[in-house]
Amino acid sequence: MNLNITNRSGQVQQLEFSSGETLMKLLRDANIDISAECDGNCVCATCHVYVDKLWLQGLGELGEEEESMLDEACEPEDNSRLSCQLVLSSAQDGMSIVIAPDWQ
Amino acid sequence: MSNLHTTDVVIIGAGPVGLFAVFELGLLGIKAHLIDVLDMPGGQCAELYPEKPIYDIPAWPVISGQELTDRLMEQIAPFTPVFHWGEMVQSIKGDAQKGFVVSTTEGTQIKAAAIVIAAGGGCFQPKRPPIVGIEDYEQHSVRYAVRQREQMRGQHLVIVGGGDSALDWCLDLQPIATRVTLVHRRDDFRGAPASVKKMRDLVAAGKMDLLIGQVKGLVGAKGQLTAVEVKSKESSTIVPCDLLMPFFGLTMKLGPLSEWGLELDANRIKVDTEKFSTSRPGIFAIGDINTYAGKLKLILSGFHEAALMSHGAMAIVRPGEKIVFQYTTSSSNLQKKLGVA
Numbered sequence: 144m145n146l147n148i149t150n151r152s153g154q155v156q157q158l159e160f161s162s163g164e165t166l167m168k169l170l171r172d173a174n175i176d177i178s179a180e181c182d183g184n185c186v187c188a189t190c191h192v193y194v195d196k197l198w199l200q201g202l203g204e205l206g207e208e209e210e211s212m213l214d215e216a217c218e219p220e221d222n223s224r225l226s227c228q229l230v231l232s233s234a235q236d237g238m239s240i241v242i243a244p245d246w247q
Numbered sequence: 248m249s250n251l252h253t254t255d256v257v258i259i260g261a262g263p264v265g266l267f268a269v270f271e272l273g274l275l276g277i278k279a280h281l282i283d284v285l286d287m288p289g290g291q292c293a294e295l296y297p298e299k300p301i302y303d304i305p306a307w308p309v310i311s312g313q314e315l316t317d318r319l320m321e322q323i324a325p326f327t328p329v330f331h332w333g334e335m336v337q338s339i340k341g342d343a344q345k346g347f348v349v350s351t352t353e354g355t356q357i358k359a360a361a362i363v364i365a366a367g368g369g370c371f372q373p374k375r376p377p378i379v380g381i382e383d384y385e386q387h388s389v390r391y392a393v394r395q396r397e398q399m400r401g402q403h404l405v406i407v408g409g410g411d412s413a414l415d416w417c418l419d420l421q422p423i424a425t426r427v428t429l430v431h432r433r434d435d436f437r438g439a440p441a442s443v444k445k446m447r448d449l450v451a452a453g454k455m456d457l458l459i460g461q462v463k464g465l466v467g468a469k470g471q472l473t474a475v476e477v478k479s480k481e482s483s484t485i486v487p488c489d490l491l492m493p494f495f496g497l498t499m500k501l502g503p504l505s506e507w508g509l510e511l512d513a514n515r516i517k518v519d520t521e522k523f524s525t526s527r528p529g530i531f532a533i534g535d536i537n538t539y540a541g542k543l544k545l546i547l548s549g550f551h552e553a554a555l556m557s558h559g560a561m562a563i564v565r566p567g568e569k570i571v572f573q574y575t576t577s578s579s580n581l582q583k584k585l586g587v588a
Contacts, residue, residue, distance in 0.1 A: 174430040
């Protein structure tokens with residue numbers, strides 16, 4: 144199973160994933176430049192990504208905690224998600240995401 | 248109090264690991280000053296997740312970040328550490344032979360025999376909105392914290408954010424500002440419900456404005472803002488603005504640490520695992536800020552590192568003095584230091 148990741152420089156790469164891991168961990172293990180300062184506690188909003196709109200619904204509802212934390216994300220959009228809150232499954236095979244800009 | 252101090256050890260960072268270092272150093276009779284960029288103890292525990300439960304502190308099946316901080320403060324109180332809050336360390340001059348001088352952004356200077364860096368993920372700094380040209384206005388027209396409330400009198404204020412900082416400052420400054428406009432990305436606020444209600448009442452009474460959207464443009468000249476552009480999906484609004492106050496929380500940056508001549512690996516300080524010494528003798532690094540083979544970023548690992556570092560620091564603070572290893576359960580000497588004997 145694969146994801147298509149566009150990094151901050153605009154380069155696209157494919158990452159292989161297995162079910163059950165979070166997108167944040169996958170990105171970090173692949174050395175993709177997200178800071179994820181709080182290590183997945185949903186308190187820092189520095190693992191922010193944009194999800195291809197066609198795939199948003201398959202990810203399920205945005206939790207209240209995640210929605211609140213997006214208030215502190217850099218340049219939030221309608222398709223913003225925090226990658227530490229996204230547990231990947233076969234339903235995401237082929238999904239495209241873009242890494243959001245980081246705080247200066 | 249004078250800005251010049253002398254002590255045995257300066258600890259940079261007052262998170263759980265920096266606080267516990269006071270304890271381990273204290274048992275060896277070593278005094279410490281702590282410097283933290285935040286204005287309270289606890290580091291990430293207090294700033295990022297004060298209410299979040301932590302489940303992996305030995306003997307605490309569950310404890311919140313705030314409670315852990317409070318307990319550590321209680322535990323180290325007998326050693327009378329000196330705290331310097333809201334200051335960032337700018338430079339470390341000197342060496343292990345002659346001693347060190349630590350200087351902060353607020354002009355504090357501390358002479359010490361050894362330095363312990365317990366800076367966690369780095370220095371907490373306000374998140375700066377990625378608006379083109381904001382750096383030109385930061386000196387006169389952008390405030391990430393309110394230091395002098397009176398400066399806000401008679402100004403058009405644009406406050407951005409949906410948490411307690413944004414709401415509290417709206418309520419506090421509304422009576423003295425010419426006009427307060429609160430800008431938030433959605434019509435839902437995570438701040439305290441009572442503050443949200445007060446803010447909505449002021450809006451309903453026409454005493455302040457609430458705009459749903461994001462600040463995307465700045466208008467002004469020579470470093471002075473005159474207005475900001477707030478964009479939502481449907482519209483764009485120009486709002487008069489003398490001072491822009493974004494409250495998006497804090498983020499961690501390495502800051503001046505990268506210029507202290509320490510060997511780094513992927514923005515972490517390289518240490519040995521015997522004394523947790525850095526590449527600069529006399530400077531130690533413990534907790535999340537360091538790296539070594541097998542490193543785990545756990546509070547409990549940081550506590551362990553603090554104990555070993557203290558024995559390493561002893562050799563520099565009191566060279567030639569032999570350490571008699573003792574237990575707090577049996578040593579009347581240690582119990583005296585703890586004030587329990």
